[in-house]
Amino acid sequence: MSTAGPRPRRATIRDVALEAGVSRGTVSRVLNGEPYVSAQAREAIERAVARVGYVPNSAARNLATRRSQAIGFIVHEPHELFLEDPNIGAILLGANRVLSGSDHQMVSLVIDSERDSRRVARYLSGGFVDGAVVVSARQDDTLLTTIARLSIPATLVGRPPATSRVPWVGIDNKGAARAITEHLVGTGRRRVGMIAAALDRDSGADRLAGFRDALGPAFDRRLVVENQLYEYTAGRTGMIELLEREPEVDGVFAASDAIAAGALDALRAAGRRVPEDVGVVGFDDSSWALRCQPLLTTVHQPARQLGEAAAASVLAQLRGTATDEPAGGLLETHVVVREST
Template identity: 40%
Template sequence: MNSRPPTLDEVARRAGVSTGTVSRVINNAQHVSKKARQAVERAIEEVGYIPNVSARSLATQRRGAVVLAISSDDPALFANLFFAEVITGVNAVIEETDLELLLFLAASERGRERLARILRSRGADGVMLLALRENDPLSKLADASGLPVVHGGRSLDRTPEWYVDADNRGGAHQAVEYLISTGRRRIGTVTGPLDIHAGVARYLGFREALALAGLSDARVVNGDFSEASGAEGMARLLDEHPDLDAVFVASDAMAAGALTVLRERGRDVPGDVAVVGFNDIVTARQTQPALTTIRQPIEALGQEMTRVLLRLIDGERPTPLILPTELVIRDSA
């Protein structure tokens, strides 16, 4: 009696992976971790599985690279620890694969032209986009490529099909709720840029929390997430609202600038003015006083963006992700 040949499912069960991973190993896909590849190869040998050669020949041709395109050409970009942590997260997942990571700063016309050449030449398998502004041409360029595209964050003009974001609105709401719970009533904010989704979402969270408490939301100045804009915004708030007793600052970098101005103006933190930031980058633990802030999982955002993209490249249709935020209480509030 002829024995039944082993199946793909049996290989997957023996290796402790999905059948999709087995198929990727058989088809020599580039983005399989070394550990998974070794487990599948060992299982194939143990069960005596013989891959279908004709099926392997139909495997999609891979270029072996993915693009991370950031809508910025600011030379100070990498001084912003948010971007550094996102890139660290992206790289951590890429290192588990055989893929190369191509990084583009593509806010300028020249930067976008360079990216377009790569995409037109099919020099990459997929694209991740970060720091997009409203009606950003980078989004249209990536969509026109026909490649899988994952957004880090959402856009104001549309919700992309695939994205990974943090709960910016909920986090800002929690920050202001906490300030209210400590007895603060004259609360201001230095917003992020209001032409990007994160900036608007954090501003809306600020307004919602104050409205629910029956408090004024009129103490508002706009910033751009930089330390300099946080300092400028804090100075304006103090000039225009000298009775201010708390401030929600929409990024930790801006909050560091705000703390400097409060110190220069002789305001005690948190005695006179309590301060809460957003992100929980390393700087938040190093400010004087240490910064109470909303932690978003920045490195995890980069990791999950990459994982979603790899699943898209494999022909899957993953769901978008919104990562949770949490309040971290330190000395500034």
């Protein structure tokens, strides 16, 4: 297939008007479902649209309305994780469902470097999107500053820094972490460790805080292994590290299901039985949890609903119907007991 050639000119609103014997204005009104159009004109226009194969030109509409009908879905994670993490995936699906339901296009943007960050900032300023859902922003994210400066309607998934006034949706990571740690301790574990991750984000920091809370005086800093990311390999190496530091460990709270899966494999390789020798719990209740052997006890997090809520919040801001509480909404979590404890 060679030359792009001049694409065949497509039918415009004028062609439709001509064909239907009315004016552009009337056609526009029909297209946008406005009242005050006679049934007769409406019908003629609909027939004309079909006959000339008219499709609205979005660029022209965007220019005239100064809106793009697109919402950015911004993820601040390495590209790989964006695809691997089922949690982010579920949030994305939820957001997409709500957005496409209200005739908005979702545009995914991944930030994985300083360069990406600038590119995305430029993209946001360029009027490509009317609003944005921001996932896993860091506490010190420059993106949040950009958004505030441009006053683009945006909603965060996860708790923003205290100083920020951006709306958000999230879960009570601290409370949930406390709950699942208490469950773990409740199965009679004495030496409980944690494979933590992403401490530069609210989710990571809060999960560690909840863990510490639950253990109280029994908390031992030595039994906490820290990682950058919520990922499988971090679980594997983290577990090996933990076994070295404390061979007697009999309980592990992994900061995510993927980490737990890695930890389970490391434990198996080390000849420990789960749950007999060591109890393991995760966080997320993502597809990893059901892929584990044994099936993972974890915190169910309503990831899809988080995406839906965030998208709905952005749309509400766009319509100007946002309730005026800048604070965020917390969605419910609960502990799901399976076979690993």
